[in-house]
Structure formats: C-alpha cells, structure tokens
Amino acid sequence: MEADEAERALRDSPLTIRDEALNAYVRRVLCNTVGQDRCRSVRIYILEVPALNASMRPNGAMVVWSGLLLRVRSEAELGSVLGHEFAHFELRHTLNAFKRARSTTDVMAWLSVLGGMSNTNTSLSQLLLIGSFYRFSRDQEKEADLLGLRYLAASSYPTIAASQIWQHMMEEADATAIGRKKKPRQRYSAGFFDDHPTELNRAIYLADAASKAKGGNEPRISGHQAGIAKFLPLFLADQIKLNDFGGSEYVLGQLASATGWTGELLYARGELYRTRGNPRDLASAAQFYDQAIKAGYTTPEAKRGLGLSLLRNGQVTDGKAALTEYLRMKPDASDAKAISALVTN
Amino acid sequence: MIMYRALLTVSAIGFAVAAGANSLISPGPQAKIARSNLSASPTFEWNKLRYRGGKNVEIWTMDGDELNKVSFYGAIPVGQPIFREADKKNAPLPRVTANMLITDIPALLESTYRVQLNTSQMSIDSQEPTLVAGYKGIKFTYSFIRQDDEVQRKGEAVGAVVADRLYLVTYEAPAIHFFDKDVEKFRQLVTTLKI
Numbered sequence: 001m002e003a004d005e006a007e008r009a010l011r012d013s014p015l016t017i018r019d020e021a022l023n024a025y026v027r028r029v030l031c032n033t034v035g036q037d038r039c040r041s042v043r044i045y046i047l048e049v050p051a052l053n054a055s056m057r058p059n060g061a062m063v064v065w066s067g068l069l070l071r072v073r074s075e076a077e078l079g080s081v082l083g084h085e086f087a088h089f090e091l092r093h094t095l096n097a098f099k100r101a102r103s104t105t106d107v108m109a110w111l112s113v114l115g116g117m118s119n120t121n122t123s124l125s126q127l128l129l130i131g132s133f134y135r136f137s138r139d140q141e142k143e144a145d146l147l148g149l150r151y152l153a154a155s156s157y158p159t160i161a162a163s164q165i166w167q168h169m170m171e172e173a174d175a176t177a178i179g180r181k182k183k184p185r186q187r188y189s190a191g192f193f194d195d196h197p198t199e200l201n202r203a204i205y206l207a208d209a210a211s212k213a214k215g216g217n218e219p220r221i222s223g224h225q226a227g228i229a230k231f232l233p234l235f236l237a238d239q240i241k242l243n244d245f246g247g248s249e250y251v252l253g254q255l256a257s258a259t260g261w262t263g264e265l266l267y268a269r270g271e272l273y274r275t276r277g278n279p280r281d282l283a284s285a286a287q288f289y290d291q292a293i294k295a296g297y298t299t300p301e302a303k304r305g306l307g308l309s310l311l312r313n314g315q316v317t318d319g320k321a322a323l324t325e326y327l328r329m330k331p332d333a334s335d336a337k338a339i340s341a342l343v344t345n
Numbered sequence: 346m347i348m349y350r351a352l353l354t355v356s357a358i359g360f361a362v363a364a365g366a367n368s369l370i371s372p373g374p375q376a377k378i379a380r381s382n383l384s385a386s387p388t389f390e391w392n393k394l395r396y397r398g399g400k401n402v403e404i405w406t407m408d409g410d411e412l413n414k415v416s417f418y419g420a421i422p423v424g425q426p427i428f429r430e431a432d433k434k435n436a437p438l439p440r441v442t443a444n445m446l447i448t449d450i451p452a453l454l455e456s457t458y459r460v461q462l463n464t465s466q467m468s469i470d471s472q473e474p475t476l477v478a479g480y481k482g483i484k485f486t487y488s489f490i491r492q493d494d495e496v497q498r499k500g501e502a503v504g505a506v507v508a509d510r511l512y513l514v515t516y517e518a519p520a521i522h523f524f525d526k527d528v529e530k531f532r533q534l535v536t537t538l539k540i
Contacts, residue, residue: 013495014490015490015495049492180437242460334471335448337472340474341447341473345481
C-alpha cells in the first residue's frame, strides 16, 4: 500500500520524464538483460535528477535517475545496473527493508514540517532518509551483484560491463576531488553508496566473476547513444550547473571517448569552462565554442557562449560581434534585452 | 546511524525554532539590510526572519517564507558564495567571480539553487537590463521545483555588481496564486533600494 502510494507520487511528479521513446529504450535494455518474462512485472520511472542512482521498490516500480543515463557508456553498462536493481526485487530484499520503513517515514514527515518553519533546507535530509529506506546490507548487495551478473551472462551483453561501471565511478570521484583541490579518495564510497561494498571491492569481485561467465560480446555503445540522444543536451546542462568542474570534465571526456568530440560535447565543455570563469577558463571556453561551431554545432547558443566568453575576457569587439550574431539568429530569445544591453554598452 | 543523525537534526531545528525571534519591518527607511550598505524604504509591513541563510543574507516575508519570500544578498565579495554552504566538503557552492557580466548573475543563482536546494528543474525565463539603486544591473524572472516539496515556484529578481560586490534581491512564491498576489509589493520595494 505504501509503495503504491509512493508510486502514485512518482507517476505525478514533475521530475518524471515521460518521453515515450526514452522510456521504451530503458525498458528494452532491462528486458534484454533480465529476459522478456521477468521484465514484464516492472514499471520504470525516469527522474530528472543529475546523479548516478537507480532503485527498486518492493511493488515492482523501478526508479532511474537521469544522471545514470548520462554516465553509462553502453547498453551493457545500463543493463548491468538495471539487472542489479531487478535482482534485489527478485530476491525480495526490498520487502524485508520495508519492515523498518515506518519509523523512517515518520521522521521524514517531521523534518518536512520543522524545515518549513525554520526555512532550513530539508531536501538533503530527505534524500538521505530515502536512501536509508531502500538500503540493503552489504551481503544483500553482493548477492544482487552476482545475480545481476548471471542475468548479464545469459544476455547478449558482456558481463565485464558490471565491473567497468564501478571503475568509472572511482575515476569520477577522483576527478571531482582533484577539481576541488582535494586529495583523491583512498576509500571509494559516495553518498548513497556508503552502505554498499566499496567500489574497489565491487570492481574486483565483479571482474573476477565476469572472467568466469563472459556473457555476450555486444556492449552496444551506439545503441545507448541513440537511446539518450534527444535528452543528451538536457542531461549535460543539468550536470554542468552542479559546480563540479572535475567530475563534469570527466563525464564529458568519457562521452567523447565513445563518440569523439562532437559539436554538442564541445559546446557543453565551453559552457563548463565559461561557468567557472577564471581568465584562462574563458579563453579555453571561447576555443571550445569555436570548435563546436566548426564541427557543425550552429545553434544560436554557441554564438551566445562564444560572445559572452570573449566579452568577459576583454575581447570586446569580437565578443560583441558574436553576441550580435546570436541576436540576429534568435531575436526573441528570453535574454535578448540583456544581451542587447551588453552589445550596446 | 542515519536515523540517529536525523533525530539530532530534528532536535537542533526544534531548538532553533524555539530560540528564534522574527521581527516586524515597519514602513519607512530600513538601513544596513543584510549587514551591508544596502537600504530600502518599504511602504508595507514585512516580517524579517531571524534565520538568515548566510552572513550577508536577510529574508523578509508576509505570510511565511514558503508562501512569499524576499531575500536580500548584500555586498557579497568576490570569492564568496551567496549562501552559507550546507555541505562545503561535498557540495561546495559557486562563488562570486571577478568581471561578472550581468547575465552571470542569474546563472550564479541557478547553480547555487541546483547545488544547495536540489532544484534539478530550474529555468531563467527572462532577462533584461535595469538600474538597481542607480547602478547598471539586471532584472530577471525564473521558475523552479525543489525535490522535497515539488511545488512549482516562480521568482523575480534584480541584481548588480557594484565595486566588485554582488547585490541581489529576489522575490519567490508558489506559482499558483501567491506569486501574483504580492509581486507588485516587491516591485515597489525594488524602486526604493539604495546602495
């Protein structure tokens, strides 16, 4: 009942991405991984939340965050995460976790009320509590990892994908730390994943298990690219605004390693550098926008980014020329009046 | 452990509420808003919240900050975020930077909200030049949804960088009913700003 109520909230949430093609793509990967019969019992909800996570409710509702879709590099990697979540469901882990759910939800309701009264942001606490709501023991995680791997082994996807995800998570955590001038972590654990086996452990035992059951040999990188293509600009924009320069640069580099530096990725990289806005960043940003335009990314926004980077970096004439071009291409832009003022001043 | 931490948070917030003392802002000149050289002269009564959210932040409301909220950010220097950071280690906020263009002001607010308030859906809906207390600045509108309550909120703001310091005043309210109800009072307040 409670899970059904939560599912109604998911169904009506403004964060839920309802695009049919994107939902069909994620479902296809789940079905390819766990088999057509099993996947029929699952309802998938994709939420626009720019962090890597997926979870499974005890009534068969699967939640996938957009940050996961941005980070996995192939259908096989996505399938390994969805298969892992489905394994929790098949092993009835979520049902057992529900026994301790009531007290958690009570605390959540109280936090909401008190947060409202004192203007304290409770959303982070809520995310943490929701994390505890559906968290599993390390043994359960390992059990689900290995059952997930058996699904992969029976599919056309290679099993090594499961270990690669954890490898990438560690690399991204390091990139984030270095970008914030901190030491890369020695022990890999991040947010929601604190209660999971450490990423390093997982990468090792999954790689070991994968060597014994290789599965198929089609990771389908281009299938994943096509599956999320329409939403890539949105997912990239969400990521770049998170003030995580190192992590975002890593994510862009991973995407580029599969497709090369496309105009779309170069534009996003320009946005990332322009947002940080150090003098050297602004020069780099202008270069990336320029390269994006040369690579055929001819949206008005590329001219906007180019113009703003140049202007802020003191290259006034060229900056104003690019902004004038932006206004010519998009005269009714929502920021046309503000950009016009920058050109005139 | 997480439960224990949550209960601690609840008791800490409870204490803050009990110790809090909001105050009435009467019509007439108000100096040193947000502990800065920002002043205004409202013609309506507002309530000033004791909770500030940052060293140079001040919050006024009429019916409660979830329903209508004016936030003043006064003279934020280069290198500082506009809010006090909730999790400096894992979720540091973007900073005011040197040579910001007027269009960088809404971008700074958006990124700050996305990191600290988890507003994964937020958009800047319009941007136009304006004078803020006589200085060249920007007026912009925006909308966002916080993940915790999923209420569609609208915002309107004016901001300017004066002598390398950011001045920003925002008004936010639920899009249904409340935003339109009080937005004119905010616009009137903005005309009285002085730096």
